[in-house]
Amino acid sequence: MNHNLTLAQLADRLGADLRLAPGADAELVPTGLNTLQDAGPTEVSFLASANYRRFLANTAAGAVLVTDAEADACPVSALVVANPYHAFALATALYDRTPIASPGVHASATVHPDAVVHPQASIAAGAVVEAHAQVGAGAVVGPNTVVGEGSTVGARTRLYANVTIYHGCAIGSDCIVHSHAVIGADGFGFAPGGGQWTKIHQLGGVEIGDQVEVGACTCIDRGALGNTVIGRGVKIDNQVQIAHNVQIGDYSAIAACSAVAGSATIGKHCTIAGGVGVVGHVSVADKTHVTAMTLVTKSIDKAGSYSSGTPFSDSRSWRRSAVRFAQLDEMARRLRDLEKQLAGTAVGSGESD
Amino acid sequence: MNHNLTLAQLADRLGADLRLAPGADAELVPTGLNTLQDAGPTEVSFLASANYRRFLANTAAGAVLVTDAEADACPVSALVVANPYHAFALATALYDRTPIASPGVHASATVHPDAVVHPQASIAAGAVVEAHAQVGAGAVVGPNTVVGEGSTVGARTRLYANVTIYHGCAIGSDCIVHSHAVIGADGFGFAPGGGQWTKIHQLGGVEIGDQVEVGACTCIDRGALGNTVIGRGVKIDNQVQIAHNVQIGDYSAIAACSAVAGSATIGKHCTIAGGVGVVGHVSVADKTHVTAMTLVTKSIDKAGSYSSGTPFSDSRSWRRSAVRFAQLDEMARRLRDLEKQLAGTAVGSGESD
Amino acid sequence: MNHNLTLAQLADRLGADLRLAPGADAELVPTGLNTLQDAGPTEVSFLASANYRRFLANTAAGAVLVTDAEADACPVSALVVANPYHAFALATALYDRTPIASPGVHASATVHPDAVVHPQASIAAGAVVEAHAQVGAGAVVGPNTVVGEGSTVGARTRLYANVTIYHGCAIGSDCIVHSHAVIGADGFGFAPGGGQWTKIHQLGGVEIGDQVEVGACTCIDRGALGNTVIGRGVKIDNQVQIAHNVQIGDYSAIAACSAVAGSATIGKHCTIAGGVGVVGHVSVADKTHVTAMTLVTKSIDKAGSYSSGTPFSDSRSWRRSAVRFAQLDEMARRLRDLEKQLAGTAVGSGESD
Known part of the structure; x- marks a missing residue:
């Protein structure tokens, strides 16, 4: 201001x-x-x-x-x-009174001689820019933030303090990445065998479009083969987990503490509320809304609002319902039995099974 | 020791x-x-x-x-x-054998000339203290921790390694902030329009009272207008998300992985278990207890214990109940029908609808 | 490569x-x-x-x-x-094209004179290795990563950028720790009294076996008394919370956003899906599988698959079921009443209660 x-x-x-x-x-x-x-x-x-x-x-x-x-x-x-x-x-x-960063490289920053930093970019105290990384015009690399080998940061993109970008990731222009976000850590991939896990090295990268905002402590993993892709104008809140090879369509928004598992595809213009889980390999239609703390276990083919969970109440009432939840199948069978019995008893009334 | x-x-x-x-x-x-x-x-x-x-x-x-x-x-x-x-x-x-930090500024730290650091404060290796920030007597700013422009850290407060405090935040005295906590990142606010999101710059700050503990990787966002406020003696565990303009009353405790959405108010002396979600704009009465992984979707006006969710069991039994959950409304209607039928059949028994 | x-x-x-x-x-x-x-x-x-x-x-x-x-x-x-x-x-x-770190200590790193760093270890720009810490042969301490006093990092273990290891923690050999993981922050322990919380200083440490992978933004807290222990070959995804004095058995795998509360014990060869919660002080048998977003509220004595939650559906259908969930106990009682009535009505049919 x-x-x-x-x-x-x-x-x-x-x-x-x-x-x-x-x-x-x-x-x-x-x-x-x-x-x-x-x-x-x-x-x-x-x-x-x-x-x-x-x-x-x-x-x-x-x-x-x-x-x-x-x-x-x-x-x-x-x-x-x-x-x-x-x-x-x-x-x-x-x-807005957010401090404006001055162009130039702070004396305590470490910029690899093979990195390409635009003269109008700002590299703050303690930041590290590794070999072959590129930082565009007007971009800001915050204090103690690390930009890995060969990664690119687009023009006017701001990485706040203590962000980590691994190697081989591309961040678009006009993005905001908040502190302690991690872009490009390994996806979680292991081959089981002999009671142990063999690591599947994650050979892909991360591609983030223009005008994306990534919240604090959010993680976007690199792809196993091919890239994890975040579309243009996507807004991601804090502590969100985006697994390897996920694709998020343009202009979708994901609220805090949600997680999208490996190879899932979220459409464009979706709004995912907080604490949502999306399992791996499913796809979610454009313009879908998912309510808070829902677990999406199958693909969603049609735009709309989706939910799971139970209503909250005082713990005593809740416990009564919860106990019955475990008896639901038995209740359903007893209900069926009653219907059959009553159909038998009330033959004259014209009821049929 | x-x-x-x-x-x-x-x-x-x-x-x-x-x-x-x-x-x-x-x-x-x-x-x-x-x-x-x-x-x-x-x-x-x-x-x-x-x-x-x-x-x-x-x-x-x-x-x-x-x-x-x-x-x-x-x-x-x-x-x-x-x-x-x-x-x-x-x-x-x-x-306790936690190492004690020596007063003084480490040679590799970066303290802006306009920052005010008490001579009895400790600024560790790689830490960054920006312009107009204030660090009180006996306070500790850990290795590679960043204190943003104009923010204040109270006396005897310890920020462990790799903490990020954005600009314009106030942390009280005798607090402990664990590694990778983020205080003051932008709240998640965007105005929709034309299929895109226009950023609402977050003009408020964060105020944290005395004797507060903030866990590792916990995020407390700055307010949109006005501040996010954490009361005196509040204890917050790891990976908790506190959204913009939330207010947490004195001496409340929030366990790991919980999230409180924007503008919600949590009372005093509340205990929120792990993995809980509280939706935006609700208020929770003093001395409320919420059990693990509950989603609080409405205001709680009365102290007590609150829950949601279902009991866990082996997946096969659970699946049987889960299938029936989706049939519950139909089951309820069939139950009602039976009651009506039986009332009709058993006229002589004095049953009525 | x-x-x-x-x-x-x-x-x-x-x-x-x-x-x-x-x-x-x-x-x-x-x-x-x-x-x-x-x-x-x-x-x-x-x-x-x-x-x-x-x-x-x-x-x-x-x-x-x-x-x-x-x-x-x-x-x-x-x-x-x-x-x-x-x-x-x-x-x-x-x-794999992950950059290989060269041995040696970067000029901008801070290694305490009482730390022991193997000549074949790599200490990157801005990293901090505190007194009495030990870093083994071929180990990599990434940019701006902090290794606390007296902690040990085994041979060939790689700590990526911006990791924090507190004091008194032991990390095995051939491990991978991703960015913004926090090993050894205080467990969440407070004694209530007089409406306030008195901190229980966390006197234990963390022990991590060989061949363990720890995801980005994952937190493993130090023990209150005694250590938190992660077994050999355990794989932990991003944003997982492991509380104080938890024990994770060898070769178990835990997916993103899960949380294990204090003093819980997870067996060997378990697979915990994403978003799972395990409450404190329970134990989970070897080879147990837990499905996504389940809350484990009791010990599991027998290997198998375990679940909780409800299926997801469109919000309108879900709401109908959710309303009925709160009426389940009443429905169960009405069902019982019908059964009794019908047993009375249908005496001649040989039905009995």
Whole structure:
């Protein structure tokens, strides 16, 4: 954030129609963004969901991003846009205070003489860039981050502190990789025999498209043969596990703590909630949604929402249901028996089996 | 551990009443702690649970931490205390061999000239402390750990090796942060539109109270607007995911591999077992307990124990129940039909619907 | 990969019987390995499962690893072996391009004068080896990896970049530890009292046998008293959590995102699928298999396959079943009532309760 945009200028940047409240000043310089409940008179807020409409009437914000339909109900200056949530997202970029890295290689970094680092890239303290690696223009390699032999980091991609990129991986442009993400560790492959495991060396790599975000402590393994592939614009949260030879289609999003097992294919525009498991070798159709902590055990051929698990409740009630779960097959057979008996008893009623 | 406490001195430190066994020596210097089963004559043990009482009679320990009620059954010297488990915990501090870090900045560390590092703090090899960061008295920044711009590390807080603290985060005093924990990575926020995701830059930070422990590979994301807040004395195990704007109340404990989604609020003195998921925007009452691998999908208003899931069994039996789970609604309707039929058949019996 | 093995030499290395196709040349130098579908004429493939037999007839591979029984159906040169999957695993070692680390200590590494590093070990840029640590012949300590005080790294063991080994841990020979694994962080132990938690300092260590592989971001905690023990030849995938004082028997394999709670014992030759939880203090018999996302809540005394959870389906169908799950106990009682009523109604039919 290195600007002093006025409300009028902000409206201009966001393509918003500024409707000033009586007595309000288009030359106000907003100091930041906040929720309708918490924003003060120098802050800009937004109304992105009907759930929050009740906070609009009493907001103390300096201005609010709203749709045309909501503008009349806005007690303060309105920034009228077609999609307030999207406009809010654009505004966050303007008020972001994430430190900007300066180009150049820090004295304590180790860059192999055979690596190719763009003069406009930034290599931070303690970072290591190995032989034949390439770091593009405007890319940032954070403190103590390691870029392995022959790997490439696209233009304007930011690797935060303590990221590890193994050898032979390609990261696109305009990506963000958070701390302690691991790109290109070995997939989990072993041949059993004689009561032991023989390692299957993982000969493939990882390909990550442009505009991908990878969360903290997320692991994307290299392929066994061929590459693990993450499509363009994919967003992956923290502590996600992507196994070898998985393919994730463009613009899909995967929430924290999910895991996709080997050779599974996730379509485009999918949204996978947190804690989901996808077993190996299945494929999931484009635009599929999977709810939290579901285990996907078969391919999903048709877009839709998918779930597994049981509802939660107090442990005592839950335990009663859980005990019965183990008796379900017996219950089903007893139910069938009753139906048969009753069909026999009630012959005259016209019931049949 | 840099002492040679005798049994008598140990009793004094722990506030224990030393009742020597016949022939035992109060000047014995215990070499460490061990379980009742494994302790030898120079080791001190403890009886903290009725489950282990059966091991007391045959213990070879030099002395045992016991309650007054158990002291008579102790065949060796007794260290009588009100709460043996708590006394054992205090004793572990005395026999801990975790290396102590020396104050000062290692030659290979990178401390920005605008950072403020207390002369009694320790900055280890390869550590990076960025501009305007502050590190308090007695704090330890481990090898290759990174403290981001403007972040603060309280007095006596220990960050082990390879920790990452992003910019603008505040860690209290007397905390322990284990290796590869990530404090302050971006929350997972994107506005959908046009089949793509627009990043919502995460403008908030993270605030961690005093006496907090954060496990290895645990991630605590920065807030979207406002901070993610971890209360005083909270204990978080390994590989836990705390999303943006979560609030965890004082003295709650969260076991490994659990995840709390965005804007959820966990009360004080809660205990969350391993592998639990808490969905976003819910709140959990003080003193709530959640059992392992439960998914909390709604707010919990009342203290108690909560669960979800099914019991485990051999896969063949489980599969039979699982198949029936998918038929449950049909089974319920058939059961209702039978009840209706039977009510009809048995009119004379006085049954009614 | 620094060889130019011909097909004949490869057969020799793998103990395979080379049966050349008409016109094929034993002096061909294969360039690598690939699947039956994707391999080209300079690549070697393998047929390890009946599922892939349909791809054999049309493969364009230069040669295929097959059993004697499949050799006749192979349209190209056959490398006949008893176990093609095992032979493939051996072959991957020959075509692996993982960079080889040169012996010696990088100028930017920090090795404590009291550490013992074998002259044939490799200590990479930014690595830190603390006092009294030992690193064996041919071992590799990757970039920015930290080996704690008094810990040992066996011969030929490779620690990739950004690994953390705490103090007092022993890693065997011929192990692989992937990036951001954490060996020896504190187990999660606290004594409750007065509404607070008193830390139980974790006085034990970690012992890891020979030929163990530890995945990226996996955590193996140190013991509270005594050690956490990982047996010989154990393979652990990414993001696995092994708590304090767990014991894992020789040659067991644990897939990603699983967690084993404190003091649990896993037998030998077990296979634990992904996302599994094992509660504390239980023991699991040798050769047990646990399916994905199961929670093991009791000891398993007998080898076999074990499961929990529910099948996944579209969310609407799932919701219907889930609602009924909470009514299961009531349904079971209603079923019982019907059986009793029917036994009463149908006296003449000879049914009895």
